[in-house]
Amino acid sequence: MADKQEGKKIRIRQVRSSIGTKSGHREVLRGLGLRRIRHEVVREDTPAVRGMVNKVRYLLEVREEPS
Numbered sequence: 001m002a003d004k005q006e007g008k009k010i011r012i013r014q015v016r017s018s019i020g021t022k023s024g025h026r027e028v029l030r031g032l033g034l035r036r037i038r039h040e041v042v043r044e045d046t047p048a049v050r051g052m053v054n055k056v057r058y059l060l061e062v063r064e065e066p067s
Contacts, residue, residue: 008045009065013038016059025056034060 014034018026032052033041042065043049053062 008067009042010045010049010053011040011042011063011065012053013040013061013063014059015061018059021056021059025059028052028056029059 012032012034014029014037017037018029029035032043032049045064053060
């Protein structure tokens with residue numbers, strides 16, 4: 001069996017409200033698992049997650065998670 005290596009992780013925090021944003025942006029926040037202001041989640045650092053973060057970057061704060 002091949003060993004699965006742990007990838008890099010990023011910590012994503014919602015810092016602004018989603019009220020008044022486009023519905024697609026609210027869906028991206030849901031997809032990331034963010035529910036409210038100051039809610040934080042840790043996700044794998046993949047191109048798909050980075051694309052989602054980039055779409056709503058004005059609502060978020062992103063930090064690299066130390067390994």
